[in-house]
Amino acid sequence: MNDLTGKRKPGAERKTSRTASQPAKNDRAEDIRLGILADYIGFHLRMAQDASFRAFAHHAGMRDLKPGRFAAMTVISNNPGVTQAELGRAIARDKSSVTPLIQELEGRGLVERQRSPVDRRSIALSLTAAGEETLARLTAHAVEHDRKLDEIVGDQKAEFINLLKKVADALA
Amino acid sequence: MNDLTGKRKPGAERKTSRTASQPAKNDRAEDIRLGILADYIGFHLRMAQDASFRAFAHHAGMRDLKPGRFAAMTVISNNPGVTQAELGRAIARDKSSVTPLIQELEGRGLVERQRSPVDRRSIALSLTAAGEETLARLTAHAVEHDRKLDEIVGDQKAEFINLLKKVADALA
């Protein structure tokens, strides 16, 4: 089912004829053999995530977006009062990575922080009105972006997401 | 089909009871709502890729592995004489990112570079004997790692990879 053997002939010179258009667009093919990589889930996972990330960033003009911010804000919006530690676990990031992220959002007036009266070590997060507005705008962008992905996967979306979740959970 | 509305009650204090075990393990759940994220292909793509990457790196002991090196070496092995530009396109990386990667591999005696007699701008890449040996060893690790993924996706592997490829290609 997999081509692990066939190697390209060394002597065969191939002139590159594809236009570069953009930095590292998915311009592969040329006739490059991926070998065992072709059957590698991990490899394709990386290629797909990479393409998705670039498209997302590009689509939003790279202005205020950034997938990480969007995810964090969505979680906060849906879980007002969530702590930084909880947020970190939800998006699989260390707490030391969450700190600067929240600081940026707070600095931009999108997130509010409030010491929990119950456990004074932790900080309850919530979006400001401006934060909710911004999130709504970002969501509109994101929805449009994901629509492309939806078209691509079609009616297999639920199945696709389910597989992705299983991978993430199983390897956790 | 998706819960875009339900927000957690702000007042509800939740004590964190999960062990941290490791940095950012997939310890989510707690009862955090992902909102629109739950239906987002891009988000799950990132979570799955992230988990896969960590597991891969961890499994190989982080010694000499690194997914990027493995992918590059596999491509070179399967395409002796491939140029750096072609390699970059195959793995979706800019040529300026390929240079240091190849330099490292060459420095470790795993890759050989040879000016193409046909097009003297480009450099033909190939693995040394030591490179092939190393690749074989890495492949053994990688195969074992991907086996876990195989178990997870089961008989839907072909379909899964196909979807990932479509995503990568369509967004290129």
Next chain:
DNA sequence: TATTGTTATACTCTATAACTATA
């Protein structure tokens, strides 16, 4: 003019470790 490869540079993301304040 366009492409290959190199270099210099800078940016983003992330983690580790050490620290404090709480629990």
Next chain:
DNA sequence: TATAGTTATAGAGTATAACAATA
């Protein structure tokens, strides 16, 4: 002892731009 959050720091990965050589 363990957890929440901060800070300092470092590493990995990547891209942009400019350049020389070649096409």
